[in-house]
Amino acid sequence: MTLPLYQVDAFARRPFAGNPAAVCPLPAWLPAETMQLIAAENNLAETAFFVPLPAEAAADFHLRWFTPTFEIDLCGHATLATAHVLWQEFGFAKAEVTFESQSGLLRVRREVDGRLVLDFPSRPPRPLAAVEVPPALTEALGPGAAQPLAVLAARDLVVEFAHADEVLALRPHFAALEKLGYIGVVATAPGPAGVDFVSRFFAPEVGVPEDPVTGSAHSTLIPFWAAKLGKTELFARQESARGGELWCRLRGDRVDIGGYAVTYLRGQIDVPDVP
Numbered sequence: 203m204t205l206p207l208y209q210v211d212a213f214a215r216r217p218f219a220g221n222p223a224a225v226c227p228l229p230a231w232l233p234a235e236t237m238q239l240i241a242a243e244n245n246l247a248e249t250a251f252f253v254p255l256p257a258e259a260a261a262d263f264h265l266r267w268f269t270p271t272f273e274i275d276l277c278g279h280a281t282l283a284t285a286h287v288l289w290q291e292f293g294f295a296k297a298e299v300t301f302e303s304q305s306g307l308l309r310v311r312r313e314v315d316g317r318l319v320l321d322f323p324s325r326p327p328r329p330l331a332a333v334e335v336p337p338a339l340t341e342a343l344g345p346g347a348a349q350p351l352a353v354l355a356a357r358d359l360v361v362e363f364a365h366a367d368e369v370l371a372l373r374p375h376f377a378a379l380e381k382l383g384y385i386g387v388v389a390t391a392p393g394p395a396g397v398d399f400v401s402r403f404f405a406p407e408v409g410v411p412e413d414p415v416t417g418s419a420h421s422t423l424i425p426f427w428a429a430k431l432g433k434t435e436l437f438a439r440q441e442s443a444r445g446g447e448l449w450c451r452l453r454g455d456r457v458d459i460g461g462y463a464v465t466y467l468r469g470q471i472d473v474p475d476v477p
Contacts, residue, residue, distance in 0.1 A: 208291060209246070209467035210283035213415040213446035217466050220446045221415035223283035224249040226471075227292075231264075234273065236473065241268035247410045250280035252301070261302035263288075270409035274385070276305040276357075278417010278459055279446075282318050285310035286463035317449065319460040320417060324452065326425040327354035342378035342387070346371070356422040358386040358403075366391045366400045370441055376406040386410075388419045390426075398436040398450075399427045415446030420459050428452040 207226050214220025224244040226237075228251055241249035252263045265284060267277035281301065288294035289312055298311040309321040335353045336342075343350075343361070348368035354360040359382055363369050369389045379387055386405035393400045401423055403416040420438065428434050436450040449460035 203473045204470050205473060207244075207467075207469050207471045208283075208287050208465060210286050210463050211466050212279035212282040212286070212463045213417070213440070213448060213461035214444075214464060215447075215462045217464055219444050220461070220463070221279040221413065221444065222246050222466065223277075223280035225280070225284050225287045226251050227287070228253045232473070237266070238268055238271075238273065240471065240473065242270045245270055247413050248274065248277045248280040250277070250284045252284055255302065259302070261300040261307055262294075262296070263299070263301050265301040265303050265308070269405075272408040274408060274418075276303070276322070276418040276421070278320055278322065278420065279415055281308060281310060281320055282417060282461055282463055285312075285318050286465070290465060291468070313460075317460050317462055319449075319458050322417070322421045322457050322459055324425045324455050324457045325356040325421040326429075327356040327360045327422050329354050336382045338378050338381045342375050342382060343389075344373040344375050346373075354426065355384065357384070358388050358405075358419060358422060359384040360388045360390060360422060360426065362426075363389060363391040366393055366397075366441070369400055369402055372402065374404055376404070376411050379404055380407045386413070386416070386419065388416075388423065390423055393437075393439060396437070397439050398431060398433075399423065400439050400441045402441055412442055414442040414444040415440045415448070415461075417448070417459050417461075420448055420450060421457055424450045424452050424457040424459070 211220040352362040390401040403413045434452040438448045440446045451458035
């Protein structure tokens with residue numbers, strides 16, 4: 203079977219920045235084992251697969267995401283990349299696309315300047331008491347890490363620091379991160395002038411030591427920083443080596459996560475029958 207494959211840099215305005223995702227359109231679902239093998243072969247943080255839904259369905263497409271080792275329940279940058287492919291490569295006609303997913307209905311709208319905006323669930327973190335903080339956290343943050351101001355949790359563990367420089371300086375111990383019991387660990391702090399907050403995201407347990415830009419983590423970071431800063435519209439940067447920009451808004455139990463995307467690669471893959 204020959205399938206199209208696209209690689210898109212999400213949350214970026216130019217190639218070689220933001221977070222690369224593979225996007226694989228399908229006429230119908232392949233076995234999960236086959237999609238996992240494709241994702242492992244791509245060796246990107248996520249590969250998104252989507253299939254069209256009938257006209258009477260509540261969504262336009264069904265969307266799933268795979269890391270190199272794991273099917274994940276929510277992924278922002280690969281959702282942004284998929285919407286970009288639909289508009290840029292397939293000429294999708296609507297101004298908003300709706301996806302059915304493990305995290306419910308997800309919407310992406312296209313604004314007049316080309317920015318794409320994810321409509322995602324808000325996942326506020328809860329503060330952890332000292333006895334709830336994983337004992338391995340200190341080792342996991344790496345040598346010389348600053349003392350966190352707070353440790354919180356939603357799907358991911360959130361570690362708050364006082365300054366952006368402390369987030370940038372982290373050199374985590376990935377084997378220790380895997381012992382913490384969370385899909386990912388988000389390090390965050392107030393940003394420099396013009397940036398409301400910064401973050402980094404580590405998820406070695408699912409094959410992603412450091413993710414360049416993580417849309418799903420902002421489902422948790424947006425309500426956290428909106429409450430701390432007393433504002434519902436925020437601008438964020440993820441401070442990986444590639445870096446990414448995110449325009450954020452809190453809307454009750456939903457969040458808007460906006461960014462740009464560019465196509466890096468257009469190709470095809472030959473998928474053999476896999477027992």
